[in-house]
Amino acid sequence: MSDKVKKMQEIAREILEKGEAKVVIGWEKGTHWYLSPPAFIDKPEEVERLVWDDFCHNNLSKYLKDYVNHEGKVAIFVKGCDSRAFNRLLQDKQIERDKVILIGIPCHGLKDQDKAKELGENADIPKAKKCVECRYPNPLVYDYFIGEEKALDEVAAASEARDFSDVEAIETLSPDEKYEFWNKQYERCLRCYACRNVCPACSCRECIFDQTRVGWIGKANNASENQFFALTRAMHVAGLCIECGECERVCPMNIPIMLLNKKLIKDINLLFGPYDAGVDVDGKLPLGHFDKNDPEEFM
Ligand code: SF4
Ligand code: SF4
Ligand code: SF4
Incomplete structure (x- = not known):
């Protein structure tokens, strides 16, 4: 010992x-x-x-x-x-x-x-x-x-050596190629929710994926429902993900979930400055406060 x-x-x-x-x-x-x-x-x-x-x-x-x-x-x-x-x-x-x-x-x-x-x-x-x-x-x-x-x-x-090369490789693809890449990954998704259950950043008392009566997401295991799940989960941990990689480790279908997480981390760093979730407990959350100088390139 x-x-x-x-x-x-x-x-x-x-x-x-x-x-x-x-x-x-x-x-x-x-x-x-x-x-x-x-x-x-x-x-x-x-x-x-x-x-x-x-x-x-x-x-x-x-x-x-x-x-x-x-x-x-x-x-x-x-x-x-x-x-x-x-x-x-x-x-x-x-x-x-x-x-x-x-x-x-x-x-x-x-x-x-x-x-x-x-x-x-x-x-x-x-x-x-x-x-x-x-x-x-x-x-x-x-x-x-x-x-x-x-x-x-x-x-x-x-x-x-912070490495975003895997994210950058996907960024160079055309929209159709990106769709094909992610569709291939998430058509294998079982929607077992192991990635959500193990994640310390997924901490809502009521998860959107459990609200079956409201109908945000159906039970069907198909491309559209699976992609909705993938994107919603990734967006819900944006700015909160501490890169522990647990979601990807437990995925029984070896879906590269960290690629999505890292893409959002890379974009947050680009738009709001370098940020590592869970490091400065008193610091401001990049997606958790309002600043008049925030970029609004989509408006
Ligand atoms: S752990 Fe993998 S298979 Fe299960 S819901 Fe998450 S992405 Fe899908
Ligand atoms: S890497 Fe991020 S999204 Fe994945 S389990 Fe850890 S905190 Fe959650
Ligand atoms: S287990 Fe966590 S703390 Fe340890 S090296 Fe891996 S990411 Fe870092």
Whole structure:
């Protein structure tokens, strides 16, 4: 067991024994060696389930919303992207800071789960794409901190190498080619909503896709309904997406969802200046306030 895991378990045990929180949310080993799903620990004797390894992908801040109406505090482990998601939820007043105990854990960059499954346990498994591009591996907010922050020069190198080339490649296509590209992707969509369910930015109490009686979206699995779903979901997380890549990771049909998210991030940066969601908790949201100097090129 690594020192980090020992420390995780020690902190979780102490929190639960002292009754500082009624549940600690971390990661545990799943049904396969390349899966480390969320763990919800509420007894000190169960902290040994907690792990920290190359597959702790789930963004745990997502689960805080399940506890907003509960008495007492919740403790969660946060890597860089989880902490950005936490800040986003705070900005939207979806959670209260003093009801959460944050245990920060700097992230070494996780491995690609699909490649792990394909290549096997002893292979040299590449990093997940989101982690190669990550610019915030260190938790931005925490009450406890485990280990040492990832060196800032590595983080700066990732910032300089910010890569929108995949988005730019799509931008060069004609409208018909773009339609064909996205139609090919989303004709495979099952509308399982796993991408929505895992997303910490999808935090509406009533989701448009669940309002079946109003009829915003039909049940039919066809190009038109699927594209409506894809575009609406992407627009609803515009300016809120913290680039944790969870939507794309969990998609059973390998739809390149991050391409849509990144397109919106790129456009927001272009129109409103550089912006990283969930970094400055007191900052203004680019799509959340009005400024007379905002471009209005469509009017
Ligand atoms: S996006 Fe960054 S913080 Fe999140 S898992 Fe990857 S390297 Fe870690
Ligand atoms: S996870 Fe993939 S298949 Fe499921 S709704 Fe989202 S895009 Fe469609
Ligand atoms: S849209 Fe995807 S990348 Fe963005 S916050 Fe949601 S799950 Fe993470």
